[in-house]
Amino acid sequence: MPQKIKSKAKETAKRQRKLQVDYASDETKISHSAQTGARKYPVPPFPKQHISKPGKEALLTPEPMYDAPYYKGSQKLEEKVAIITGGDSGIGRSVAVLFAREGADIAIIYLEETSDAKLTKRLIEKEGRKCLLIKGDVRNLKFCNNAVSKTIKAFGKIDILINNAAFQLHVSDFRKLSPENFDETVKTNLYGYYHMTSATLPCLKSGAAIINTGSVTGLRGSKNLVDYSMTKGGIHAFTRALAANLLPDGIRVNAVAPGPVWTSLNPADKEASDVAEFGADTPMKRPAQPEELAPVYVFLASEQCSSYITGEIIPVIGGY
Numbered sequence: 001m002p003q004k005i006k007s008k009a010k011e012t013a014k015r016q017r018k019l020q021v022d023y024a025s026d027e028t029k030i031s032h033s034a035q036t037g038a039r040k041y042p043v044p045p046f047p048k049q050h051i052s053k054p055g056k057e058a059l060l061t062p063e064p065m066y067d068a069p070y071y072k073g074s075q076k077l078e079e080k081v082a083i084i085t086g087g088d089s090g091i092g093r094s095v096a097v098l099f100a101r102e103g104a105d106i107a108i109i110y111l112e113e114t115s116d117a118k119l120t121k122r123l124i125e126k127e128g129r130k131c132l133l134i135k136g137d138v139r140n141l142k143f144c145n146n147a148v149s150k151t152i153k154a155f156g157k158i159d160i161l162i163n164n165a166a167f168q169l170h171v172s173d174f175r176k177l178s179p180e181n182f183d184e185t186v187k188t189n190l191y192g193y194y195h196m197t198s199a200t201l202p203c204l205k206s207g208a209a210i211i212n213t214g215s216v217t218g219l220r221g222s223k224n225l226v227d228y229s230m231t232k233g234g235i236h237a238f239t240r241a242l243a244a245n246l247l248p249d250g251i252r253v254n255a256v257a258p259g260p261v262w263t264s265l266n267p268a269d270k271e272a273s274d275v276a277e278f279g280a281d282t283p284m285k286r287p288a289q290p291e292e293l294a295p296v297y298v299f300l301a302s303e304q305c306s307s308y309i310t311g312e313i314i315p316v317i318g319g320y
Helices: 003-030 090-101 114-126 141-155 179-203 226-249 272-276 290-301
Strands: 081-085 105-110 131-135 160-163 209-213 252-258 313-316
Touching: 081 090, 081 141, 081 179, 090 105, 090 114, 090 160, 090 290, 105 114, 105 141, 114 131, 131 141, 141 179, 160 179, 160 290, 179 209, 179 226, 209 226, 209 290, 226 252, 226 313, 252 290, 290 313
Parallel strands: 081 105, 081 160, 105 131, 160 209, 209 252, 252 313
Antiparallel strands: none
């Protein structure tokens, strides 16, 4: 082989090795978590932990970030009244805080986590707004009707309904998904949304908003959450169908579909070792914090921001 050809071959091999090294360096960089927010968010691995259902947020380490200190209110929900299921902690708590910062009074529906609910109430009052705590089970239509009556008695009206309460339980083998587990998931995630919507609807006027919490599992499915994925897909369909049904009344209906979010829902479900790596498989290499979801709910609740948006599913899934 002529010397010139050999030299060219060596140059090519050297160039390819350099590209290989550069690429490996880039891969190392992108394996780190993406920090794209106003402040730095925790990344896996987290401490191994498992908490009892329904899950108290105060027991989580690190504590979920819900207060959004860099978010400045601008009266987007001035004098509105919102009722939020599952509003004691997680996404619901952060939504309640930001709604209050935007000028709304809040009714919080929660199952039994009274200490979490009382903290949320203090946070809302710190924002200068009123908060009503209502303890009960959204699977029960009679309770939902009573909760709406209490909210009307306290605040005189309801402008926004946030359907957010949920139940999930990971089951890796579908054959082991019991009828009791399936029933609990469906009754909480589907019946609960139906009951609260039915109870609230007579109070809603033109300009009102209903926002449902869906899930990335309703978009992509999850092999370990077959029943939960089914209900979340159902919530997405419910959102689109109900939006068309209520549009003549001037009521908008939308949904937010979160990816993994650092709340008590998963640590009260997954094994401790799995919790330690929660969110690590997303493109951002970390779970969202509740305060990263809450502004989307503000956007969808506000007539100034989303008057031409209804029947939409807004994914907030970290780059999937």
